[in-house]
Amino acid sequence: MNIIGKREPRVDALGKVTGAAKFADDYNMPHQLYAAVKYAEFPHAEIVSVDTAKAAALSGVQAVLTAKDVPGSNRFGLGGDIRILADDRTRYLGDVVAVVAAESRALAAQAIDLIEVTYKELPAVFHPEEALKEDAPKIHEQGNEIVHHKLRRGNVEQGFAEADFILEHRFTTQAIEHSYIEPEAALAYPDEQDGFVVIGSLQNFYTSHKAIAAALDLPLSKVQIIQSTMGGSFGGKDESATMLAARAALLAQKTGRPVKMLNSREDSIRQSYKRHPYILYYKWGCRYDGSITAMELKAIADGGAYVSMSPFVTWRSVVQATGPYHCPNVKTDLYAAFTNNNFTGAMRGFGSPQVNFAIESMMDELAEQVGKSPLAVRLLNGFETGSVTATGQRLNHEVSLKHALLEAASASYYGKKWAENRLTKNKSNPIRKGIGISCAYRGVSLGAEGVDAASAVVYIQPDGSVNVSSGIIDMGQGAQTAMSQIVAEVLGINLNRLRFLQPDSGRVADSGPTVASRGTIMGGGAAKIAAENVRAVMEKTLREMTEQEQADFLFENEEIFLKKGNGKGKRVAGFDEVVARCYAKGRPLFASGVRHIAETNWDEETGQGDAYFTYVYGANVAEVEVDTETGRVDVTKFYSVHDVGRAINRSMVEGQIYGGVAMGMGYGIMEEFIQEEGQAKTLNFDEYYIPTALDVPYMKAIILENPDAKGPFGAKSIGEPALEMAAPAIANAIFNATGKRILNLPANLEEVLLGKKLRRKTPRASVSCKIGPL
Amino acid sequence: MHYYRAKNLKDILNLFESEGDRVHLIAGGTDVLVEARQKPLPQDAFLLDISQTADLRHINEQGQTIHIGASVTHQELAESALIRQSAPLLAQACRQIGSLQIRNRGTLGGNICNASPCADTVPPLLALNANVHIAGLQGKRTVPVAEFFDSPYHPLLNNGEVVSAVSFAKLEPTTRTAFYKLGRRKALAISRINMAVVFKMTEEGFLEDVRLAPGSVFPAWHRVSEAETFLENKKAQLSVFEEAGKLVADKMIAISGRRWSTPYKEPVVAALVKRTLAIAAGVYKGGKL
Numbered sequence A: 001m002n003i004i005g006k007r008e009p010r011v012d013a014l015g016k017v018t019g020a021a022k023f024a025d026d027y028n029m030p031h032q033l034y035a036a037v038k039y040a041e042f043p044h045a046e047i048v049s050v051d052t053a054k055a056a057a058l059s060g061v062q063a064v065l066t067a068k069d070v071p072g073s074n075r076f077g078l079g080g081d082i083r084i085l086a087d088d089r090t091r092y093l094g095d096v097v098a099v100v101a102a103e104s105r106a107l108a109a110q111a112i113d114l115i116e117v118t119y120k121e122l123p124a125v126f127h128p129e130e131a132l133k134e135d136a137p138k139i140h141e142q143g144n145e146i147v148h149h150k151l152r153r154g155n156v157e158q159g160f161a162e163a164d165f166i167l168e169h170r171f172t173t174q175a176i177e178h179s180y181i182e183p184e185a186a187l188a189y190p191d192e193q194d195g196f197v198v199i200g201s202l203q204n205f206y207t208s209h210k211a212i213a214a215a216l217d218l219p220l221s222k223v224q225i226i227q228s229t230m231g232g233s234f235g236g237k238d239e240s241a242t243m244l245a246a247r248a249a250l251l252a253q254k255t256g257r258p259v260k261m262l263n264s265r266e267d268s269i270r271q272s273y274k275r276h277p278y279i280l281y282y283k284w285g286c287r288y289d290g291s292i293t294a295m296e297l298k299a300i301a302d303g304g305a306y307v308s309m310s311p312f313v314t315w316r317s318v319v320q321a322t323g324p325y326h327c328p329n330v331k332t333d334l335y336a337a338f339t340n341n342n343f344t345g346a347m348r349g350f351g352s353p354q355v356n357f358a359i360e361s362m363m364d365e366l367a368e369q370v371g372k373s374p375l376a377v378r379l380l381n382g383f384e385t386g387s388v389t390a391t392g393q394r395l396n397h398e399v400s401l402k403h404a405l406l407e408a409a410s411a412s413y414y415g416k417k418w419a420e421n422r423l424t425k426n427k428s429n430p431i432r433k434g435i436g437i438s439c440a441y442r443g444v445s446l447g448a449e450g451v452d453a454a455s456a457v458v459y460i461q462p463d464g465s466v467n468v469s470s471g472i473i474d475m476g477q478g479a480q481t482a483m484s485q486i487v488a489e490v491l492g493i494n495l496n497r498l499r500f501l502q503p504d505s506g507r508v509a510d511s512g513p514t515v516a517s518r519g520t521i522m523g524g525g526a527a528k529i530a531a532e533n534v535r536a537v538m539e540k541t542l543r544e545m546t547e548q549e550q551a552d553f554l555f556e557n558e559e560i561f562l563k564k565g566n567g568k569g570k571r572v573a574g575f576d577e578v579v580a581r582c583y584a585k586g587r588p589l590f591a592s593g594v595r596h597i598a599e600t601n602w603d604e605e606t607g608q609g610d611a612y613f614t615y616v617y618g619a620n621v622a623e624v625e626v627d628t629e630t631g632r633v634d635v636t637k638f639y640s641v642h643d644v645g646r647a648i649n650r651s652m653v654e655g656q657i658y659g660g661v662a663m664g665m666g667y668g669i670m671e672e673f674i675q676e677e678g679q680a681k682t683l684n685f686d687e688y689y690i691p692t693a694l695d696v697p698y699m700k701a702i703i704l705e706n707p708d709a710k711g712p713f714g715a716k717s718i719g720e721p722a723l724e725m726a727a728p729a730i731a732n733a734i735f736n737a738t739g740k741r742i743l744n745l746p747a748n749l750e751e752v753l754l755g756k757k758l759r760r761k762t763p764r765a766s767v768s769c770k771i772g773p774l
Numbered sequence B: 001m002h003y004y005r006a007k008n009l010k011d012i013l014n015l016f017e018s019e020g021d022r023v024h025l026i027a028g029g030t031d032v033l034v035e036a037r038q039k040p041l042p043q044d045a046f047l048l049d050i051s052q053t054a055d056l057r058h059i060n061e062q063g064q065t066i067h068i069g070a071s072v073t074h075q076e077l078a079e080s081a082l083i084r085q086s087a088p089l090l091a092q093a094c095r096q097i098g099s100l101q102i103r104n105r106g107t108l109g110g111n112i113c114n115a116s117p118c119a120d121t122v123p124p125l126l127a128l129n130a131n132v133h134i135a136g137l138q139g140k141r142t143v144p145v146a147e148f149f150d151s152p153y154h155p156l157l158n159n160g161e162v163v164s165a166v167s168f169a170k171l172e173p174t175t176r177t178a179f180y181k182l183g184r185r186k187a188l189a190i191s192r193i194n195m196a197v198v199f200k201m202t203e204e205g206f207l208e209d210v211r212l213a214p215g216s217v218f219p220a221w222h223r224v225s226e227a228e229t230f231l232e233n234k235k236a237q238l239s240v241f242e243e244a245g246k247l248v249a250d251k252m253i254a255i256s257g258r259r260w261s262t263p264y265k266e267p268v269v270a271a272l273v274k275r276t277l278a279i280a281a282g283v284y285k286g287g288k289l
């Protein structure tokens, strides 16, 4: 292969390093208005009336909208319950009751203060287990249970009866903020034909497109969404970004003028959805040899105010809740509940980081109980090619779990260090070393969650330069580069011929969301097909040129050769020459490609079926130093091994791994979105701590490649796998250092020292420097 | 809003005279600007930038006394050979503030005038028995740093006054010092607890002239005389330091009562007193810090 696997520079690098890249807030237009929002004043209240008269009367204010002013559908999302503008009630403090468009930001803010809302406060609930009780205040008419997924396999009673001993733990995980560097922003403006254009920082612009058109009461064709260069998303710019863009579009429609809406960091954190906090009750039946006879899990996810992605997030948890381990008897019940907290939705990992933390901690505990090394019990119980998962799916591809585990262990000298650290445990040094291992498997792409199709378009211009567009978006992960490399490989050309166009709702067919680590496997798959379709047109011309009707061709290094067996035959022509010939014959080189995979099935009642069309496998090892007198954890080294099927670009795969480890480490030891009675306490990065460059450890990324039949050139996924098993590796390292099992994330100072979190009860000011230490 | 950059101390006093209460001093702005985001400055505010004021930018020694101008930045202090030699704990504290960007802007004067209970330079200054020099329309005055604070965020400064400098007696080369900061991450972390100690050690290893100043522990800044008295003339060893740690933790509870954070702070304050003393005495056996 010529380009696949190479460390090619990113196709978007130049714009980003020179500052030419335009993020949503960089778009401005003459006569543009600025929008501001009026927030809910109670986490749960009936909206009795909204008085906007004073705000509307303020000079320079061009529009004030409430839910009543929305011409089309005010509600959107998976559950059809997310309000663009709160209508009947407020359900969390990030709800927006009214929006204003004014000549300046300051004026808009001033107008907001003039809006008067009368509420009838309702009892609120902030804890998902309480929300599921009979007498809990109902947040939506249908009750507080968003979803209950089940998985039943074998017979757990019998499995527990066969066990030598039972392991049981309650784990909790926290809400976290995506922390994309670019807060949500959009510019909406009327076009020339009675329609609207929205330029925005949107992760899933096809879903945004539908919600915005429905709100404006316009056909999809009259609303054009243009994806600006994105400053990160991590799953976060779906509904939150749609809300903002829809509000801007409604104001543009009302005023007939361009409207800019930009979230400050505080707005962003206040409104946006978070990673689901989970409460997990795990019970395992185990044998003294380290094998597992039964697993039972009940878990409750805090879904917050709206459905959002809760059904899908928790579904992935159900599929993966028993980890990559053999277990004949499984009973899983996963609930998501409404509360009056920020709603929770998609975030890198999507339901796996929570269960992985628990399951990998349990596996470590099992090793401890039976006196084996954590690596040994994983090798004993782990999946191999042909294994059958808890959902009854036979894994027919190359299952590289054990290979990944062994690579991680040998690169880190895991066995030796693990044993040594245990010996030194009781020494007088308060700062102790630990090493921990984890592994996981992950279903690639959407799985039985949804229709899985993506599209791409390849257009070879008459001069031989190439435009590629796709419905899969680049939010910084490098999707454009991966797709470009795939197209360049198929056409045998250099990457510098390619220019990737920004996604646009009118340009490429609905490709579904850019989520679930499906960008390369699905978008790349589509790009490959599009390139092959274009190449087929060139081949037709080539057959005419060579007068060989049966000939096959090799596209390589910008030239085309006859194929001779599997090798290279005579040169036929240069790439440009063939392109020119095609155009001369009236054959423009423009083709689209659609990649659709529909090999999944699912039974809701039993949780059995082929959940995903393929899986990836990985293993992590973390080394830590734990200050046993303060609870401070220093992650010193990290080894991350992933089977990606095929690395399209090694540097980018490594980048995903490094970023995933940093983010997973934040989840493991410091990040926590704190709400008290529904009120967000960590509204900016002075209080919401994420790892800094100094906190990130030495990292070693190890890439395994077992090409998968379903992926373009064998490629699978890396985005989410990179993050999803980091936290338990750290938690297990803390155990190795201290003998203390971390049951609640994050493993911050208090958790490590005391085994619990401490919460400030007194009110405090908002500037951290003014409130004293957190 | 007006903005003016003062070239010298006289400029500052002149503006105090002409603009009165409207004057808001800004040095590095690393606190002022964060606060202005939450609570905007009044429309008619007169922002007086003292970051480049020549008379506030010195680090020098006059006899046995070190003088530091209020507008000297944390990075300048961390890098100053004089400070590293004669008050190493202050240089260590400055090195751990915020990030390089913050240290390049943030000043010593701003840190003490903001008077946050977790300010990192205050424990070292308390342990150094530093004096704060204040200039104002009513003339100059000097107060010990221990008497400079009313309550958190409230330095005892009158309108029309500016801190011009901080001074302290040079430490003798044999004096032992240490500064310890516990944060939630390695950079850009507000101190959860910080600690400064200064003492002399006799050749036989006995402690003299012990000064112990914890930060983020008490509602108001002060040293812990109970622990200092206890340590006086004691042998520098871990069991003694451990005892001192308990005294500080007890004192914290005596003053503040048991609060939400006490289950954590009680053992950790004790441990960090012990650790900081041990580091200063050279008997700390822990791992990498």
Ligand SMILES: Cc1cc2nc3c(=O)[nH]c(=O)nc-3n(C[C@H](O)[C@H](O)[C@H](O)COP(=O)(O)OP(=O)(O)OC[C@H]3O[C@@H](n4cnc5c(N)ncnc54)[C@H](O)[C@@H]3O)c2cc1C
Pocket: A769, B024, B025, B026, B027, B028, B029, B030, B031, B032, B033, B034, B050, B070, B071, B096, B097, B098, B099, B102, B105, B106, B107, B108, B109, B110, B111, B112, B113, B114, B118, B119, B120, B121, B157, B161, B162, B163, B164, B188, B189, B190, B191
């Ligand atoms: C990201 C970040 C990280 C930080 N990390 C730390 C940290 O680790 N440790 C820490 O201690 N602090 C930290 N801080 C707080 C801040 O940087 C320090 O307090 C700094 O020393 C303030 O100095 P400044 O010059 O920026 O003050 P400014 O913001 O300019 O002023 C602060 C206050 O002091 C007043 N003032 C300033 N100079 C004088 C003077 N000479 N006379 C009278 N009044 C004066 C001002 O009017 C204002 O009220 C951090 C701040 C940020 C934004």
